[in-house]
Amino acid sequence: MTEAVLVAARGGVLVITINRPAQRNAVNREVSLGIAAALDRLDADGDLRVGVLTGAEGSFCSGMDLKAFVTGERPELEGRGFGGLTERSPVKPLIAAVEGFALAGGCELALACDLIVAGAGAAFGLPEVCRGLVAGSGGLVRLPRRIPAGIALEYALTGDRMSAEAGHRWGLVNRLVPTGDALAEALRLADQIAENAPLSLAMTKRIVTESADWPLEGIWDRQRPLAEAVIGSEDAGEGARAFAEKRPPVWRGR
Structure with a gap:
């Protein structure tokens, strides 16, 4: 079959x-x-x-x-x-x-x-x-x-x-x-x-999807921990270093 x-x-x-x-x-x-x-x-x-x-x-x-x-x-x-x-x-x-x-x-x-x-x-x-x-x-x-x-x-x-x-x-x-x-x-x-960072991609999708139902007064409190989880990642540091060194980033997904 x-x-x-x-x-x-x-x-x-x-x-x-x-x-x-x-x-x-x-x-x-x-x-x-x-x-x-x-x-x-x-x-x-x-x-x-x-x-x-x-x-x-x-x-x-x-x-x-x-x-x-x-x-x-x-x-x-x-x-x-x-x-x-x-x-x-x-x-x-x-x-x-x-x-x-x-x-x-x-x-x-x-x-x-x-x-x-x-x-x-x-x-x-x-x-x-x-x-x-x-x-x-x-x-x-x-x-x-x-x-x-x-x-x-x-x-x-x-x-x-x-x-x-x-x-x-x-x-x-x-x-x-x-x-x-x-x-x-x-x-x-x-x-x-x-080509982009895997943690950033997943979190971007999550925020765009979930935020449609967030009340206006709670948007920043809900988004902050989600964004910080990515901003504090190893990939975030790699992205900054790659930009400064003018080279493609090597993403680790962590």
Whole structure:
């Protein structure tokens, strides 16, 4: 049998590919387990800095495998959610490289990633209302945080598809590239991120993610210990020395 999820390390970047092209990379339980295992590897391996999630053969993910669902199989993992991702993001940055369809659960997987790179022919959407379902794996929670709430609600209520160009215009898509170039561009972005200090990357992601819910009066008290944990690290000293000595830093992750 072909592996449902392919995983390959490329320098400091871990590429995770949903590999069910005949099903437009629909997610079954095997896919969820494969993604979860890959994300565990991403966080555990000190040589890895960034993850890239993509789909095989020109399609990101069409959502839940409905045929498997009808037989009683559920793709949600306890504590991790749909695709092993939507309820538990990795500590390290994760980029979605999207070509073709990112619909329903596929859109929710993309939204669970920190950044999105999309080919011009890609399409995003939450069509659950058209199927008597609800986008309960993060789509209704995350989309209004990524684009204007009223626009997000319109897409969620109509089930209409959002083109990659519209997604870029609204700020959902970070980088819009010609069709077929999403993975290459995501890898370029990942390589750029991976050059930076690993503790700084993880803490930057944590602060940006968590601070959305911090009350205004408590922002500095909450951020201070998190920032100080990085400022007092060995890597912070290395960064300063490397700058003064005009050389690339050698990060230790401590």
